[in-house]
Amino acid sequence: MVKTALKIIAVLLFLSGLVWIFQGVGVLPGSYMSGDPQWAVNGTVTALVGIILFWAASRK
Secondary structure, eight states, X not given: OHHHHHHHHHHHHHHHHHHXXXXXXXXXXXXXXXXXXXXXXXXXXXXXXXXXXXXHHHOO
């Protein structure tokens, strides 16, 4: 049950990170984050944390 919850959180972190990356590089317009490269960096870090958390939750 805990591993499933961690995996769900990890996927949400990863998807949020992707949105921030796309906003930071200007692919997704319409936000104060659009075109700000700092959000691309923040999104990359968030997506990596999501990947690591998913990997850690998948281990035995």
